[in-house]
Every structure is written in structure tokens, then in C-alpha cells.
Amino acid sequence: MNAERDPAALAADETVMIAAFEGWNDAGSGASSALDHLATAWTARELAVLDPEEYHDFQVARPAIQTLPDGERVISWPGTVVSTANGPWVGDRTVALVRGIEPSMRWRRFVAEILDHAEALDVSTLITCGALLVDAPHTRPLPTFVTSESAEARRAFDLERSDYAGPTGILGVLGHEAHLRGITVVSVWVGVPHYIAHPPSPKATVAILSQIERFLGEPIDLGDLADEVDAWQRGADELAADDEEIGAHVTQLESVMDETSLPEASGEAIAAEFEQFLRRRDRGNGKA
Secondary structure (H helix, E strand, C coil), X not given: CCCCCCCCCCCCCCEEEEEEEECCCEHHXXXXXXXXXXXXXXXXXXXXXXXXXXXXXXXXXXXXXXXXXXXXXXXXXXXXXXXXXXXXXXXXCCEEEEEEECCCCCHHHHHXXXXXXXXXXXXXXXXXXXXXXXXXXXXXXXXXXXXXXXXXXXXXXXXXXXXXXXXXXXXXXXXXXXXXXXXXXXXXEEEEEHHHCCCCCHHHHHHHHHHHHHHHCCCCCCCCHHHHHHHHHHHHHHHHHHCHHHHHHHHHHHHHHHHCCCXXXXXXXXXXXXXXXHHHHHHHCCCC
């Protein structure tokens, strides 16, 4: 039975596109892993594959040779896939997923091709997902930054307008061009502790999925991610305990975060995140 939708969410019949790319925009693979999880959880169907010859330097993003179960050897080329899903949601919603690798060249053509698919699907909202390295302790909820250029979206979801100026990745270009085409863009970034930046970063992935869940107003089954977060947390704790320098750094970061009284650092916010985490894990285990 479908859970009741959050009324403070995007319309149930609104077509939404969610995008994430490996590379500069994706510390610890937190964002691309979120898209992989959604594609599996929602049984996404491939709609289009962007030609990698047009956009990638194969000395930067190299193809890989794989052996199939039947023994056949194949080459997997880096690229970007656009897929669609109609999950077990309330309402008649279509979600388009864009999952790929940040291109090496022809960014404007690359973005135009993606947005042409968005317009063909009648996408009204684009959610771009990224992850970046930050000075934050793994023992606290990871900092999440959600912004929008749309005044309506800022009012509806209590967001801020980004004041960032500087180098940007493909997410920034995609979001900018989508805004020019009249598509509402919401940008979701999660901070990954720099001292445990190697992928995977399941806690970052769950933080992104939590934001997507908020905007769609639909629950997302975390599956094995709940256990992966537990294992990641234990590994980070062991690293801090075994390495005196890292342990001292974590303690310092905890002190700074707690003293600044950020919402993410408050005891109430930590308790709320933990309760939400447990509810998701219970749903994944089939509990009521």
C-alpha cells in the first residue's frame, strides 16, 4: 500500500528530472550512487544513451573490458544514460534520471541534448545532485546545501538562492541552461568529510535521497543502504580511533560545528535524522 504523500511537495503528476555525474561534482561518489540506487529501486527503463564519442576523452574516462556470465568479452564505454521510471507512487508521476560522467568536451551541446530530452518528456523541475569535500565530522549529520534560482521553489521549500561565484562543473551549466528554458531547478549538494573521501559514501547518498524524498513527497526504500551507512560509520569511527591525528581533527570539527549552533548540529536535528533513518530501515526490512 502506498504511503500518503507529503502535501508540501511537487505536484503528484509533475514530471521531474534528477541528474548526477561522476567526477568533479561527485565527492565520494555520493551523488552518482544516489542515482544508481533510484534506478534500481524504481526499475528505471533506458530512454537514451548520449554518444560518448561526442563528449568524452577516453584517455581521461577510459572504457573497461568486462566478461559476461556466458564468457563473452565486451567493452563498456563511459557515457551518460537518460532513463525513466514510474515508481509505486501516489499519482501519475514520471521521473527521468540522468546518470553519467562529467564530459570532457562540448559541454553546451551535451547539456542541450539532455534538455531536449527533458522538454520532450515535459519536465517541469530539474533536481541536480552533487557532493563536495568539506571540513565536517562524520559523527554529525552531513551538511546539505539546497538552493534554487526559482523564487516559487524557494518559497515552497524554504530554500535559499545560491551566492556562489567561481569555477563550475557540468551540474552548474546544466542547471543554468535549464533555468533559461523555463525549467525550475533545485540544486542539492551534500558535504563529504575530507578525511574519508574515498567512495563509497553511503551516508552522503542517503542525505541526497532524503532531499529527493522531500521534494517528491514519496518514500524511498533504502534497501541495503541502511546497513552500508552503519558499516561506513563504524569504519570512520575506527579510523579516528586508530589515527591520533585524524581523531584530534574529528574532535575539533565536532567542537566547531556544535559551537556554531548550525541546525545540522543541534541535538534535535540529530535525533530527527536518526528517527528518519530507522523508519527507512524498518521499511526496507518489511516492518510496519
